[in-house]
Amino acid sequence: MLTLKINTRRNWMLRDAKTDTFHPLKAYLNFADGQKQNRTLWWFVSLMVHGNLILALPAALIYYYNAPIYILPITILGFFANLVANMGGMSIRVTLTSFFTSLVVNLAMLLIYVL
Template identity: 50%
Template sequence: MATLKTTAPAANWILNDTADAQETNLWTRLASFADGQKQNHTLWFFVILVVHGVLFLPLPAVLMYYFDAPAAVLAITMVCFFTNLIANMGGAGIRAALALFGVSVLLHLAMALIFII
């Protein structure tokens, strides 16, 4: 039978000064963001596929046709696409998936800036 307990545990009002101060740098912030997105892994997989398919796969054609970029641009794009596809379909963790996607975004932005400017 459930009973109602009227006694509360004693509250500890002493400030604990020995608490560890956590360093917050870019890596820990990205890792905590990625860990918080674990339940959205399938959504991130679809976002990665859409971004690659719509934005990054046509980019080599534009860069090679209009800006005379070398064929290495196509190779880099295909390697990034298939690396992300295989990692996500192969069951890589959310940290790896987001890290690979971030590297892919940075590479494509760098290629676009190099050949357009």
């Protein structure tokens, strides 16, 4: 049984230098995988943010800023898609992606109609 490698120095010298590049998708997936133990917390955060902030957004936009009525089904669709993803037992990647997508879409609608 050979436990010592005699030619380690030569193998070390032949290795290629790695260049680290930033990949936003890989960084997001690593973040999502790291949040696996916090699934319940993310479910509650998603439910509270959607229920208290996001679902009130169309009413304010329609009443104060004369936004069109089609923003209401977009918001409701995002809420229920997120609710089904969380309660349906989807992976944490799907849960976080649906939450952040719904959040970004609703913030974009807010910026479009307020500015």
